[in-house]
Amino acid sequence: MRFHSSNEIVPNAPSSQTTASAIHARLRRDILCGALKPGERLRVNDIAQRYGGGTIPTREALSRLTAELLVVYLDQRGFAVAPLSQEGLEDLTRARVWTAEVAVREAVRNGDAAWEERVLLAYHRLSKVSRYNSEDPPVQNEAYDPLHREFHLQLFSGCGSVWMVDTCMRLFDHAQRYRSLSRQAVVMPRECEHRDLVDAILQRRAEDAVALIGEHFRLTARIVIDSQEGD
Incomplete structure (x- = not known):
């Protein structure tokens, strides 16, 4: 007023x-x-x-x-x-893997029942939505990305650190630019990556969860790099 x-x-x-x-x-x-x-x-x-x-x-x-x-x-x-580059992608991927390793390990160690419920609910919602409206030609589904972000947010949310979650999600957002490129380059089923990650987390298999999320991030980087090298 x-x-x-x-x-x-x-x-x-x-x-x-x-x-x-x-x-x-x-x-x-x-x-x-x-x-x-x-x-x-x-x-x-x-x-x-x-x-x-x-x-x-x-x-x-x-x-x-x-x-x-x-x-x-x-x-x-x-x-x-801001430009995109292979060097930038590799650096971003390393940072994502490092921070996710800490966040996921702490979440598996300290996350409570409410955290497990949030992870399950976010995964359930994500699993109901396709990445693509069309696969040939590939047309990305805009409804997928907010649910994908929420899923990763809830994975990290059990770590007990607001700063760590914020860091992980800032890196997640930067990686969105490369994810869009990877989906344009290759249409491939990747739903099992999220399912396997949820299984490892809920079973409190910290080392498996850390390995799975690291590979999840690295695969996106490899798809983008391979597609650019092929041009």
């Missing part, structure tokens, strides 16, 4: 921060799903018009995405979608 000099109370106008957050969310989604391509220029005026905001909140949104390493700022050239 804000006050006029006449003491009349009127609603606040939408703040630039609110607009910036809305633009940030839409831009972030479009970068992660591949609608905005690696290296694509992000001209402030074009983005403001496309996403329905002024230049000030648009710059704020782009600055936030730069801090998240999803956008880069190039001197004299402005903003662009």
Whole structure:
């Protein structure tokens, strides 16, 4: 609320921060799903018009995405979608494996019955949705990704550390760009990977769970790298 000099109370106008957050969310989604391509220029005026905001909140949104390493700022050239590379993918995959190993091991050790229920429910919901709307040609199912993210979030949630879960999920989001590439490159059944992971976790087989989630991440990287080498 804000006050006029006449003491009349009127609603606040939408703040630039609110607009910036809305633009940030839409831009972030479009970068992660591949609608905005690696290296694509992000001209402030074009983005403001496309996403329905002024230049000030648009710059704020782009600055936030730069801090998240999803956008880069190039001197004299402005903003662009962060590039993808084999080196970057390999580095990201190593970081994901390292952090997931700690989170999963701790979750298996410390997770309670409520955590097990969350994992089962997230897996059940995920298992009901296909990765693709069409396999030939491959058309990804947009409904799959939020459920996939929730599944991994619940796996990590039993570790007992908010910081560790946040780190794992930030890396998960960055990997989304590569997952989209892997699904375009090869259509293959991977549902058993999640099922086997859930079985190991619920049976408290920590070493098996750690090995399975590491291989789960590495397979995506191999699919992307092999597809690029074949081009």
